[in-house]
Amino acid sequence: MSQKVLLNAKEVNIILHRLACQLIENHNDFSNTVLIGIQPRGKYLANRLAKMLTEDYKVKNIQLGHLDITFFRDDFRRGEKTLEANTTEINFLVENKNVVFIDDVLYTGRSIRSALTAIQSFGRPNEIELLTLIDRRFSRHLPIQPNYRGRQVDAINKEKVKVNWAENDGEDSVYLINN
C-alpha cells in the first residue's frame, strides 16, 4: 500500500475558507438556507463549515443538520454486509428552503442520489446545491456535479481518497491511497 498527501492541514484550511466565502456570496445571511452534512463522513465538513461561518464570518443563525442515507441506498442486499445506519438529526423542515448538501468526497454520485430522495422526507426544498471537498471527476455513475468543490482529483478506480479531520482522525489532511 502506498499513499500520497493530496492536501495538508494548511491547504485544507485555505480551501475551507474559500468554500465558506463562496457560500456567503450565494446565500447572503443564510436566512432561507440550511446546511445538511451527509452521514457518516460529510458531518465533519458540515460542522467545520458551520463553525467557520459563525465564528470567523459572523453569520448568525446557521441551520445545520445531518442526514443519514442508509435506508435510501440502492445497494441494499447487494454487498456482503448489512448496511449499518447512522443518526439523522434534522430538527427543522426543509420546505421551501435552499438546501446545501455537504460531503467530503464525491465519487460515483450514488450517495448524493440517495440523499436527494432521503431529504424529501423532510419537505420539498426550494433548491438543492452540493458542496464537496474532493471531486473525483471521471468516476461518476450518475449525472451529478457539485456546485462548490474544494479540489478536483483524477484518481483511478482502485485508488481511494481518504479525508481526515482533526476532531476524529488527529489531523486535517487528504490522502490518495493506492492498495
Added chain:
Amino acid sequence: MSELSVNHLLGIKYLNSQDIQLIFETADHFKEVINRPIKKVPSLRDITIANLFFENSTRTKLSFELAEKRLSADVINFSASQSSVKKGETLIDTVNNILSMKVDMVVMRHPNPGAGVFLSQHVDASIVNAGDGAHEHPTQALLDSYSIRERLGSVKGKNVVIVGDILHSRVALSNIYALQLQGANVMVCGPKTLLPKHIDKLGVKVETNLRKALNWCDVANMLRVQNERMDISYFPSTREYTQQYGVNKALLNSLDKEITIMHPGPINRGVEITSDVADSDQAIILDQVQNGVAVRMAVIYLLASKIKH
C-alpha cells in the same frame, strides 16, 4: 457486530445479547424515521412479505403490516378463517403455494407451538414468528424490553415482574428470555393455577402475593387473562381475580416507589388494571405500541438484509 446471528426470528431463545443490541440500535434509527413528516424509506422495495395469520390478531398484524409498508416492502395478507386451511390443506402446502408466487419473507402467527421452527426447516424463506401458541412471541418481548430501555435508560439490573396468566402466555416466556439475556431480574406473579410447574427452573422468582411483587419491582408487565385458551376454571371468578391480582391506583400509591406499568394489550379494563392506571403517566402502554412498529421494522430490515439478491 453488524449482522444478526440468525436467518429467522423464531424465538428469543435463538438470539444472543448482541443480536438484541443490534435490533435496538437499528430500531432507534427507525423510530426517528417514523416521526418524520414522511414516514417511509425505500429499503425493501424489492422484497415481498406474506403475513400469515392462522389465529386472530389485530394489533400485531397491523403493527407488522405498517412496519413492512414503511420499509416499502410489498405485502400480502392471509387469514386462516378465509382460506383453504379449512378445506384440509397442510401448513407446508399452504406456505409453499404462497412462496411459489415469489415471496421472500413470511410473518406467521399460528396456534401450535413450534409452527415457525417447523416451517423454517421446510421452506425457503425468512420466517418471523408473530406468536406460536403459548410458546413464544419474540417481537412483543423485544418491544417490551425496548420500551423499558427507553423509559429507564437500560434493562440491565432492573427488576421486572410479569403478572397474571403466565400459563397460557407466549409473551411471558419470550419476555423471560429477553430480559434475562439483557441482565434483568425477572419475577412471575399470579394465582398458583396460572403459574406453570417448574417455571422456577428458568431462573425466575415466583411470587403469589401481588403487593410483595410490586414492592420488589421497577417494572410490572400486566398480562391479560386468556379466557379463550382456558378449558377449565383456573380461579373462582373474575371478581376474585381482580381483587387478588388487579392493579389499581390506590395500590400503586401505597407502594414505596413509583413503578412503570406495561401491558401487551388488549387490556381488559377493570380486570388486570383499572382505567386510572392504564391512562396514568406511570403506564407506557401506548409507547409500547409505537415502539412496536420501530422494533418490527428493525427486525424485518436486518433479516431482509441477509436474503441473497
